[in-house]
Amino acid sequence: MWPQKREEVMKAIIALEDGTIFEGKSFTGRGEAIGEIVFNTSMSGYQEILTDPSYTGQIVTMTYPMIGNYGINPEDMESSSVHPKAFLVKEYNAFPSNYRSTQPLAQFLETYGVLGVEGFDTRALVRHIRKAGAMKGIVSTEDLDHASLVKKAQEWTGLVGQNMVERVSCEKPYGWADNMPLSGSNFSTAKSADNNEKAFKVVAFDFGIKYNQLRILAEKGCQVQVVPATTSAQAVLDMNPDGIFLSNGPGDPEGVEGVVDTIRELLGKKPIFGICLGHQILGLAYGARSYKLKFGHRGGNQPVKNLETGKVEITSQNHGFCIDTTSLNEEDVKITHINLNDNSVEGMRHRKFPAFSVQYHPEHAPGPHDATYLFDEFIEMMQQ
Template sequence: MKGKLILEDGSVFTGDLLNEYKATGEVVFNTGMTGYQEILTDPSYCSQIVTLTFPLIGNYGVADKFMQSRESFVNGFIIGELCDEGSNWQKENELAKFLNDQKIPCLYNVDTRAVTRTIRSQGCMKGIIVSEDASQEEIDKLMAVPIKLDVVAEVTTPETYVMDNDGPHVVVMDFGIKQNILNSLHNLGCKLTVVPADTKADEIMAMNPDGIFLSNGPGDPKDVPEVIEEVKKLIGKKPMFGICLGHQLISLALGANTYKLKFGHRGSNQPVKNLLNGRVHISSQNHGYAVEEASLKELPLEITHINVNDGTVEGMRHTSLPLFSVQYHPEASPGPDDNMYLFDQFWTLLTGETKGE
């Protein structure tokens, strides 16, 4: 069946529909060469239509071990060539079956280079996936569907759960956390108590944690002011580490500002400079918002990392409290392992010991 992606500015891109599902959402692109299942199941993509720039998708199939959440929260998938039969010793199924089982609208055989160039030029915008013969009435109806704002509430864990261990106790505020971040913290030796995003500060402190972790997640950080208020109450009480949305929430809680990027940073090949030692790391990223550098100047925060491509803030630390955060994803699944040292830094804040000693 033939279908098309229609962007808010009137641009149209044609292709083939894998299924009959329709989609409305913000259209974004990811430049990673691998990790399509991790992208599809990363809650940070909630309500978005994801375009992959790498031309061949599905070539190594799918497997349960690569799932990053309980289900996929993406609204649609735009790709070039859809591989019919993947080849990988870990493969359990084909990508096409996964997309159908998850009820994800997929348009393939699309000129994804053209889609990406449009988004880079015009910025991220709303789009819809429909069949080629969709009526104008159907198109107008889908395009009128608003972009969801309550996305953190949709992806957070519905109930508290524990990943037991012998090390320090960390309460994880789940705003849409990737499983591989949890695995990285657990492999470090931490006992994890993962709590819903709306958990109050006094409830967290009653759990007697050694540290607090603020996770990644979808959407505009300013859409969850109630979470920001609870983070304010937690700052300075225990060592704190934030990633992606967690990084933005910390900055807002301390009085800084965030803003929307033109087309965001999404991919496993983003260069980040560590200002503390001058090293450049290659990182995995997925965010559409950033912390405004100018808003940090009067605050007790030091910028520790910047994006080499556009100079945006990628990391910061408090000048007196045991608190730091990064905009990118240090866990290397998929992506490089350049930034795993950040988990070791958190361990040091928790225990006073260098990991491995």
Template sequence: TREITVMLRDKGAMKAGIFTGKQSIKKMVEKVKRSPDIVGVDLVRYVIKDKPYIWCDSGRYKVVVLDCGVKYNTLRLLAERDMKVVVMPATTPWEEIDKEKPDGILVSNGPGDPAAVPYVVKTLSNLIEKYPMFGICFGIQVIAQVLGGRTYKLKFGHHGANHPVKDMKTGKIYITVQNHSFCVDINTLNESDVEITHINLNDNTLEGIEHKKFPVFAVQFHPEYAPGPPDAVYLFDRFKEVIEKNKRD
């Protein structure tokens, strides 16, 4: 185990295989090499439902959750904040979302390469100036692409429930839940439009952004926790505040 840990630390994430029975080392290695990579692969289509559905049919504010692989606790936390929650698949045309006339849009977490879902980027491109928007994990990666950013695969992803993240506005440090293999290249974002709000203290990678003109913000970590520390759950309250302010304006 220690040898494998050192290898991954030095060389980064890599393909691996677990085999039973007697097989030659050469054949096993060949099978591993032939196994598909996640770079360039759209995994979102495999984890979403085919049709929209209503998670919570009552609430003061109507929120569309663009489902890229959403977790139930995200939906629960929205409902607890007096929000009617309509879940729509990531493949939904933007016109269908626009017909819902939501008070806000949450772009959920999800698996795979964010660069492999141009249909999501296209959808958000048509909505980002019209509605308040909150992105989580995969959500920040696709929102960043709408804003001109690019993503890349990390040497080894961020996984676990103890990642320190700094809020650049307040200086506070939060312990966060993370589970991603891709990240937004911080150097590809236009600083005149996008503010960097959160940074990972382990490797200085991007953890949060906010648009300077539109009511749009997103984080790379998981504020919905469950399991994990609830340090960042306040972001759901902030989403509600953004929606309320947008309605007043």
């Protein structure tokens, strides 16, 4: 029954590994969740954020003070599940008002077993993370002992070196048509949006893929076949695609076993376009190194400069790791985009092979549409 009655709300403790404590209230009932505490600066788009597989293993804090006011709807799903361990907000709105809404946020989180907490100073938490860096944390309504919770947070393995992709990648290949996944292991089930049988065939590696990446590829006339992250290079080549797409995904790129070797084997054989984790994996395949950012880039207002055009794009981002600029071979790889906040690498293009990538999310959902032109560049690359 919804909206949830306020008398049902219960105390929740948020504990960070450095001993910092916040007290709030659960708006989804009882629970306990452990993960990396991060923050997102988007003013809206919380449903897309929650259903983005890149947030696997994380506890997400929204900086915008009121969340839940427009509810949840089936059209804005970016995957088939909810991925953060917990969701932290300043104030939860239990009375959504939007013609598209089919249920309130609390009910949505409860369905997927995700703990929702409100009623604490999210600004203080965000300021602490910005100063100290993203860190391990725990949220609980079950254990209210501060020392016990801090110890649990400290003992958690964290994200560095872990293979988080294996938790979200599909188990079997599937196609995409009519704005939904279709079962099947070859392009016979993958249709473009206009059912064009002569459309470009794209194999998309699922590292934690968002549906809007598939939607846009289909809208551009591509037939898309999604494959598990563990798919071999030879299996991809046997499908004879026109291009290869490397999706976004969660965690540390260096923790994803075997995939870098697979992509390195595919370099130069087919055009490749990578986004977010796909960008990082492509960078590792080039021979570069990755590193963990202090508190990551998460939100829909990240400024990125396109070094090839001089234009500034406002982008949607969600990543905690980045490619080390100094480890790139400038003779082979050209940096095409940089983040204007910290000058980190936001885009690369190989000088010898048809391969390029960006760290941010040109498919938006949520966020600005400034960078959707990159999908057109991928189409042009497959035409050559």
